[in-house]
Amino acid sequence: MAVPKRRVSHTRAxxxxxxxxxALSAPVKCKKCGAYKLPHHLCPSCELKKS
Ligand SMILES: [Zn+2]
Incomplete structure (x- = not known):
């Protein structure tokens, strides 16, 4: 197995x-409508119904 010749400095790393x-976290189901939404984000389908 190859061995690194030099230590990588903190700045370079x-x-x-x-x-x-x-990475994009797994979607969660909205409590109100059951549609998948991003966690800690506003549900897009619920927001559409409001207006
Ligand atoms: Zn919703």
């Missing part, structure tokens, strides 16, 4: 990790 993003 941090720069590489700027491309990392949090």
């Amino acid at each position: 941090a720069k590489r990790r700027t491309h990392y993003k949090i």
Whole structure:
């Protein structure tokens, strides 16, 4: 197995990790209408019914 020649500095590692993003979390069901929505977000279908 290959072994890294040099230690990656904190700055260099941090720069590489700027491309990392949090994966989209699983959708949850809306309590009112049962439609899938993002957790801690306003339900789009409920919001449509309001107006
Ligand atoms: Zn809803």
